Amino acid sequence: MPEYYPKNTATNPSDWLERHGDAMYRFALMRIRDSEAAEELVQEALLAACKNQATFSGQSSERTWLIAILKNKIMDEMRRRAKVAARHEEMDLEHLAPDPTFNRRGLWAVAVERWPESEAGTSGGAESGEFWAAFQGCLSGLPQTWADAFVLRELDGASTEEICKLLGVTSTNLWTMLHRGRTQLRACLEQNWFLK
Amino acid sequence: MMIRRIATIWKILNAPCREMTLLLSREQDDPLPALEVFALRLHLLYCSACRRYKRNIGVMRRAVRRAADALDASSTPALSPESRRRIKQAMDDSSDLQG
Numbered sequence: 001m002p003e004y005y006p007k008n009t010a011t012n013p014s015d016w017l018e019r020h021g022d023a024m025y026r027f028a029l030m031r032i033r034d035s036e037a038a039e040e041l042v043q044e045a046l047l048a049a050c051k052n053q054a055t056f057s058g059q060s061s062e063r064t065w066l067i068a069i070l071k072n073k074i075m076d077e078m079r080r081r082a083k084v085a086a087r088h089e090e091m092d093l094e095h096l097a098p099d100p101t102f103n104r105r106g107l108w109a110v111a112v113e114r115w116p117e118s119e120a121g122t123s124g125g126a127e128s129g130e131f132w133a134a135f136q137g138c139l140s141g142l143p144q145t146w147a148d149a150f151v152l153r154e155l156d157g158a159s160t161e162e163i164c165k166l167l168g169v170t171s172t173n174l175w176t177m178l179h180r181g182r183t184q185l186r187a188c189l190e191q192n193w194f195l196k
Numbered sequence: 197m198m199i200r201r202i203a204t205i206w207k208i209l210n211a212p213c214r215e216m217t218l219l220l221s222r223e224q225d226d227p228l229p230a231l232e233v234f235a236l237r238l239h240l241l242y243c244s245a246c247r248r249y250k251r252n253i254g255v256m257r258r259a260v261r262r263a264a265d266a267l268d269a270s271s272t273p274a275l276s277p278e279s280r281r282r283i284k285q286a287m288d289d290s291s292d293l294q295g
Contacts, residue, residue, distance in 0.1 A: 013291065017284055022274040029273060030264060039279040046283060047290050099214065106212030112245040115252055128266035135260060153225060154260050160225050171226075179221035186252050194255070 013050050020066050021046075027067055031074050031151050033136065041077060045070035071156075075166055078148045082167040085145045093176050101183050110187060115194040131193060138188035146181040149174060208235045213246055220250045224257065 021042060028038035049056075049069050056065050103109045139147045145167060152158040152166070164174050208231055216239045219232050228236070240247050275283070 013287065017280065017287065021280060021283065022271065023268075025275045026267060026270075026273060030267060035273075039275065039283070042275070043283045043286055046287055050287060050290055102212070102214040106214035108213050108245045112248045112252065114248055115255055128263040129270070129272075131259060132263045132267055135263065154257060155264050175218065175222045175225070178225060179218045182221050182224075182253050182256070183217060183249075186249065186256060189256060190252070194252075 013046075013053070016046055016049065016062070016066060020063050023063065024066060024070050028070060028074055031155060032077060033139065033147070033151075037077065041070060041073045045073045048073070078152070079166055079168075082145050082148065082169075085143070086168065093173055099180055099183065101187065112186075113190055113195055115190070134189065134193045135185075138185050138192060141188060142181050142184060145169075146177045149177050150181045150185070153178060205231060208232060209238065211235065211239075213239075213243065216240075216243070216246050217249050220246065221253065224253065 024042045024045065025038055028041045029035060032038050032041065045066065049066055052069075056062070060068075098104075101108070101110055139150070142150070149163055149167060152163050153160070158166075160171055160174055163169075164171055167174070169177070216236060219228060219236050222228060223236070240250065
């Protein structure tokens with residue numbers, strides 16, 4: 001590379017916000033579910049990126065690099081709020097009210113319906129925005145830590161080991177959170193989407 | 197020892213739907229031990245509600261992933277003009293500080 005040619009020409013901080021700001025915001029919002037917190041995280045990530053420009057190798061795209069930084073910020077935020085939640089009831093699964101989905105003998109107390117084969121409305125396109133809104137509505141009914149665990153697992157494909165470490169829970173607790181979360185989401189989406 | 201082992205096996209094989217759906221959920225995240233796999237297969241043979249649960253959480257997983265991908269590829273939602281200005285200001289300030 002000739003000397004007069006500046007290093008890292010691919011990346012210029014003043015363009016980042018314009019080129020990647022919205023994508024970064026969507027990425028954060030989908031995971032953190034709060035627009036103010038998502039904006040805050042985008043800003044933190046961009047500032048961190050400015051400081052650490054040297055770590056951009058040019059091997060990945062600028063977008064990929066920025067999203068990786070943002071992802072770390074999101075995980076920090078989830079770790080922080082799991083710690084706050086740990087002081088409250090929701091992580092204390094032993095003292096949690098029993099799952100109302102099942103009766104005292106552990107048998108189904110609610111109906112589990114057969115959903116249409118077509119998986120209608122989930123094929124992408126305009127309807128996926130509507131599905132996402134229904135999903136977010138259902139997700140907001142879950143304790144935050146359960147919702148975070150579900151998001152990490154389903155959106156980011158994180159392993160249970162990684163999620164346990166991040167949220168500070170045992171694997172048995174995580175399996176229980178994911179089970180109760182899925183059971184509640186399944187019932188909610190059945191009503192609000194799949195059999196609507 | 198032996199009796200306790202048999203009691204454990206008996207308990208897993210006869211677990212109710214609540215425990216079986218826990219296994220169905222756990223199966224989406226981690227491989228299950230052989231005994232649990234066997235107990236689950238057996239249970240699903242005669243429990244149609246748990247069969248539907250299994251199918252539904254699979255549909256749900258695919259639907260969530262597809263919708264997330266679609267959202268990733270779309271152009272909304274976007275940063276508000278106001279927050280965009282605020283972030284730009286913060287970036288300019290920090291680059292000034294760094295000289």
